[in-house]
Amino acid sequence: MTDTTSTAPEDTQAVATATQTPADKQLYPAVAMYGPCNVFDLQPGKVKFWCRCGLSKKQPWCDGSHKGTGMTPLRWMVPPKPQRLYALCACKYTADPPFCDATHTNLPCEVLQRQGACMHKDGHDKATKLCTGCGWVPDF
Numbered sequence: 001m002t003d004t005t006s007t008a009p010e011d012t013q014a015v016a017t018a019t020q021t022p023a024d025k026q027l028y029p030a031v032a033m034y035g036p037c038n039v040f041d042l043q044p045g046k047v048k049f050w051c052r053c054g055l056s057k058k059q060p061w062c063d064g065s066h067k068g069t070g071m072t073p074l075r076w077m078v079p080p081k082p083q084r085l086y087a088l089c090a091c092k093y094t095a096d097p098p099f100c101d102a103t104h105t106n107l108p109c110e111v112l113q114r115q116g117a118c119m120h121k122d123g124h125d126k127a128t129k130l131c132t133g134c135g136w137v138p139d140f
C-alpha cells in the first residue's frame, strides 16, 4: 500500500489527539482487520488522519465514515526520519496508535465476548452503523 491519500476529514475540529484512546471515551471501534496495514514510503512531516472507528474503506486512513459514531480520527504527523515500511494498526485496539502493537493477536475472543455481552445487543440491526458499546458492525 502506498501513500495515496492525505485529505483531511471535514470535521477536523473534532480530531482526536494521540493521548485519546477508545478506552478514554468508553467507545469501542469496529475491527477493520486482524493484522496491520503495511504502508510504504510516507512523506516525513506529512499530516495524516488515522481511522480510529474502523469503518473507513480506505484503511488505515479516515474517509469520513466515522460521522455519527462519536468517534474521530487521530491526527498523526509522519515522523521526520524516513523509513520504507510503516506497520499501522488496523484492528483499532493498539495501545500505541497509529502503530500496530500486535494487540490483534488475542483480540478475536475478546471482541466476541464483548459483543455477546453488549447491553445494546437487542438494538444491533442493519440500521446500526457501529455499536460503540461493543464494536459490533452489520458486516462483522
Ligand code: FES
Pocket: 009, 050, 051, 052, 053, 054, 055, 056, 061, 062, 063, 064, 065, 066, 067, 071, 072, 073, 074
Ligand atoms: S475515524 Fe474517520 S473513518 Fe474511521
